[in-house]
Amino acid sequence: MRRGPEGAQARAAWYFLAPALLLIGLFFFLPVGASLLLSITDFDIYALGDSSLARFVGLRNYGNLVHNPTFWTAIKNTFYFALVGGPLTVAVSLGAALLVNARAVRLRGVFRTVYFTPFVTSLVAIAVVWRYLYHPRHGLLNLLLGLAGIHPIDWLGDPRWAMPAIILLAVWKNFGFNMVIFIAGLQSIPERLYEAARMDGASGWQQFRRVTLPMLAPTFLFVAVVTMIGYFQLFAEPYVMTQGGPANSTLSVVLLMYEEGFRWWNMGYGAAVAFVLFAIILLLTLVQLRLRAREAIP
Amino acid sequence: MRRRVQTFAVHGVLVVAAALTVLPLVWMVAASLMPTGEASAVPPRLVPSAATLDHYRALFARLHLTRALLNSAGLATAVTLVSLFLNSMAGYGFAKFRFAGRDRLFRVLLGALVIPAQVAMLPLFLILRALGAIDTYWAVVVPGMASVFGIFLVRQYALGIPDSVLDAARVDGAGEFRIYRSLVLFLCAPVLITLAVFTFMGTWNDFMWPLIVLADDRLYTLPVALANLAGEHVQDTELMMAGAVLTVLPVMLLFVFLQRYYVAGIMSGGVKE
Numbered sequence: 001m002r003r004g005p006e007g008a009q010a011r012a013a014w015y016f017l018a019p020a021l022l023l024i025g026l027f028f029f030l031p032v033g034a035s036l037l038l039s040i041t042d043f044d045i046y047a048l049g050d051s052s053l054a055r056f057v058g059l060r061n062y063g064n065l066v067h068n069p070t071f072w073t074a075i076k077n078t079f080y081f082a083l084v085g086g087p088l089t090v091a092v093s094l095g096a097a098l099l100v101n102a103r104a105v106r107l108r109g110v111f112r113t114v115y116f117t118p119f120v121t122s123l124v125a126i127a128v129v130w131r132y133l134y135h136p137r138h139g140l141l142n143l144l145l146g147l148a149g150i151h152p153i154d155w156l157g158d159p160r161w162a163m164p165a166i167i168l169l170a171v172w173k174n175f176g177f178n179m180v181i182f183i184a185g186l187q188s189i190p191e192r193l194y195e196a197a198r199m200d201g202a203s204g205w206q207q208f209r210r211v212t213l214p215m216l217a218p219t220f221l222f223v224a225v226v227t228m229i230g231y232f233q234l235f236a237e238p239y240v241m242t243q244g245g246p247a248n249s250t251l252s253v254v255l256l257m258y259e260e261g262f263r264w265w266n267m268g269y270g271a272a273v274a275f276v277l278f279a280i281i282l283l284l285t286l287v288q289l290r291l292r293a294r295e296a297i298p
Numbered sequence: 299m300r301r302r303v304q305t306f307a308v309h310g311v312l313v314v315a316a317a318l319t320v321l322p323l324v325w326m327v328a329a330s331l332m333p334t335g336e337a338s339a340v341p342p343r344l345v346p347s348a349a350t351l352d353h354y355r356a357l358f359a360r361l362h363l364t365r366a367l368l369n370s371a372g373l374a375t376a377v378t379l380v381s382l383f384l385n386s387m388a389g390y391g392f393a394k395f396r397f398a399g400r401d402r403l404f405r406v407l408l409g410a411l412v413i414p415a416q417v418a419m420l421p422l423f424l425i426l427r428a429l430g431a432i433d434t435y436w437a438v439v440v441p442g443m444a445s446v447f448g449i450f451l452v453r454q455y456a457l458g459i460p461d462s463v464l465d466a467a468r469v470d471g472a473g474e475f476r477i478y479r480s481l482v483l484f485l486c487a488p489v490l491i492t493l494a495v496f497t498f499m500g501t502w503n504d505f506m507w508p509l510i511v512l513a514d515d516r517l518y519t520l521p522v523a524l525a526n527l528a529g530e531h532v533q534d535t536e537l538m539m540a541g542a543v544l545t546v547l548p549v550m551l552l553f554v555f556l557q558r559y560y561v562a563g564i565m566s567g568g569v570k571e
Contacts, residue, residue, distance in 0.1 A: 009395050012474045016391030020384040020444035024407070027422060027441045032413055034421035099312055104305045113557060114316045117323070120553040120560075122503045124521035125542035128528045129326045132535055138338045140325055172319070177564065184565040233414050236505045240525050254416050254506075261420050262510050274417045285412050 039271035048265055061272035071273070073248050074256040077163060081252065082231040085167040089227055090220075092171055093178030100179070101186045112183070116176035123173070127240035130169045131156065134241075156242055159249035166237045166250055174230075178223045185219030186212070221292045225285055232281050253277045326546070330354070330539035337535040353540035363544060365516055366523035371548070373435060373519060374501040377442040378494050384444045386490060389452025390482050394464065404453070407446045416506075423510060437511035438519070442501055448493050451563065455489035456482065492563035495556045499549050520545040 039061055041047075047054035065071045100111050118126070133140045134155035142152040155165040189212065197207045213220075234252040238244050244251035244259075253273060261270025325344060329337040330353055332346040357363040392404055422441060423432065431437045459482065467477045483490065505521045512518055518526065524541045531537055553560060 006396070010397035013391045013395030013397045013400070015474070016387045016395070016478065020388035020449060023384065023440075023444040024410075024446065027425070027443075028410065028413075028418055031418035031421035031425060032410075034425075035417050038421055038424075096315065099308055099315070102308050104301075105308060105312065111312050111316060112561075113554070115319055116557070116561070117550065117553070118319060120499055120503075120549055121323070121546045122505075122521050122524075122542075122549070124503075124505050124525050124528075125326075125545040126322070128524060128538055128542050129322055131528075132329070132337070132538075133322055133325065135338075138340045138342050140321070140342050140344075143342050172322070176319075180561055180564050229412065229414070233416060235416075239505075240528060257416060257419075258506070258510075262423070267420050267424070271420050274414075274420065277414060278417045281414055282412060 035271045035274060038268055039275050041268045043266075043268040043271075045265035048267070054268070057268070061269050062276075064269065065272055065276065070248065070251070071256065074251045074253045075276075077249065077251055078232060078234060078253045080163055081167060081170070081234050082228055085170050086224070086228050086231050088167065089171045089174050089231075090178060090223055092175040093223065094182050094216075096175060096179040097182030097186060101183050112180065115179055118173045119176045121173070123236040124240055126173060127169070127237050130165075131241050134165055157246055159247045162242055162246060162249045166234075166241065169237060169241075170231070170234075174227070178227060181219060181223055182216070185216050189215045217292070221288060225288055228284060228288070229281055232277060232284075253280075323546075326539050326542050329536055330543045332536050334534070334536055337539065353534075353537045354544070356537060357540055357544060361527065361541075363520070363523060363541065366518050366520045367544065369435075369517060370502055370520040373438050374498045376435075376439055377501045378497045380439070380443045381445060381448055381497050382490060382494055385448030385493065386452050386483060386486060387478065388444065388449045390456045390478060390486070392449065392453045393456035394459065394461070394482075408450065410446055419507070419510065426511065432511055433513045433517065435517065438501075438508050441507065442497070445497075448497065451493055451496075452486060452489055455486055459485050488559065489563070491556065492559045495552065495560045496563060498552065499560075502549050 040056055040058055041054045042057045042060070043051075043054040096115055099105070100108055100115070105111070136142060136152050136154040136157065139155070141155070146152065153161055155161050193211050193215070194207055197211050202210065233254050235254040235258065238250040238252055238255050239258070242250045244255050254277065257270050257273040257277070260266045260273060328344055328346055331349040331351070332343075333348060333350055334352075336343065336347060392400065418441075426432050426437050426440065431440065463481070463485075464477060467481055472481075502519075503521065504519075505525070508519045508522050509525070512522060515523070515526070524538075524545050527541055528538060
């Protein structure tokens with residue numbers, strides 16, 4: 001196309017881009033913008049019947065959120081899930097990647113496939129399955145723990161254990177995805193770096209600390225950001241397994257948004273919840289990118 | 299000698315971890331084949347005393363999950379075909395044409411990846427409601443017809459198509475759409491398969507959006523139908539496990555057969571940052 005006139009090229013380009021961009025604009029960017037507007041109205045079930053009943057209320061929804069203890073519970077639970085479950089998932093993924101990628105491992109592809117399998121399963125189906133695995137009396141997990149001499153735990157019925165149970169499920173389901181990315185990162189580290197380190201007499205641990213980890217930093221950042229964004233959107237697990245209980249101990253921000261917006265039809269209020277979620281995700285993503293940028297300058 | 303011990307230990311950990319990873323799935327399948335009540339036996343068992351397909355029969359005959367299975371398959375296929383077409387056009391457009399503001403537009407699109415989908419859901423519901431699309435298949439299909447991720451994936455791949463090949467086709471008198479249809483699609487086949495697998499699995503497994511827009515249980519997708527059953531049939535462990543197998547199995551088979559493309563897609567998305 002280099003020889004063609006600029007105008008013809010631009011016209012052809014728009015002809016290819018227009019359908020997809022129009023749809024993304026209409027069904028993503030427009031609703032995102034409208035969501036901000038919705039969050040400063042009192043749009044509720046009556047407005048759903050007659051939208052002229054919705055009024056602008058400024059920041060009242062946000063004010064109400066701040067004074068609603070349930071909102072803070074949801075925030076606390078979501079951070080708990082993301083900041084404990086996220087790093088745990090990344091750590092398990094890295095461990096699995098190092099093992100699968102270790103020298104002289106046979107059937108590498110088989111192990112990789114097996115570890116990856118949970119990731120492709122339907123979250124709803126898996127949540128249904130794990131609800132039975134977590135059963136205090138006839139669940140498999142307590143049986144296994146019993147073999148190790150640990151007393152039965154009421155995983156989903158005890159407010160202290162419900163969130164750890166959901167985290168364990170999330171780690172199991174997601175580590176394979178990050179593992180594959182880590183394996184790709186590990187394989188892109190040039191072998192000569194390790195050779196040089198060994199010539200300098202570096203031990204296995206030192207090689208890991210001084211070569212593997214720094215070379216893996218970009219992969220690490222990518223994995224951390226993607227995992228965190230995903231974990232802040234926690235919804236299906238508590239919806240299916242606990243309905244946010246017991247005692248709101250697994251109520252997440254998205255579950256709260258769903259309940260407010262689509263169950264009670266407080267759509268203005270729900271939109272405010274959604275925007276708080278967006279703000280949190282944006283802020284934490286920027287922090288992680290900033291941390292990375294600082295590391296890059298030695 | 300030390301190396302031998304080390305290799306042995308690594309394999310030991312790998313095998314134990316693999317066993318723990320598949321255990322929930324193995325139990326799911328085993329429980330779905332157990333006679334009623336056996337999955338709740340104390341102590342729990344891993345092998346059915348006598349395998350039975352009764353629960354699968356019940357799913358189809360009594361609970362009408364055939365309909366949900368067909369809904370899921372149909373919707374996932376429709377979204378996959380339409381989005382493949384639109385995303386490949388746009389990805390090619392971004393990769394191989396020059397026009398004012400192209401790079402800025404692309405950056406804006408990529409920036410949108412950080413916006414969680416839930417932010418759009420409430421107004422999207424109202425928009426689709428105004429269009430009369432709520433509680434129809436359209437409501438599930440429409441938001442998935444084009445995606446930033448899909449455009450990104452195709453663009454990265456299409457950048458590698460040499461301009462000379464396209465120019466040669468133009469010299470031969472081929473129109474732009476014809477070049478896209480018979481040349482670009484062909485050259486991009488590997489990434490399109492990757493994207494197809496991603497989209498199909500994503501749509502099949504999606505839960506929150508179908509849950510919101512589908513009220514009529516004849517339109518339910520499998521995950522929505524299963525979540526609904528899970529509320530009503532909590533005590534029927536074996537029946538629920540059969541439902542879970544039915545929901546998980548099709549995508550898992552797809553993954554096993556096409557994993558080469560799927561894994562390649564994850565790696566290209568993750569490492570090229």
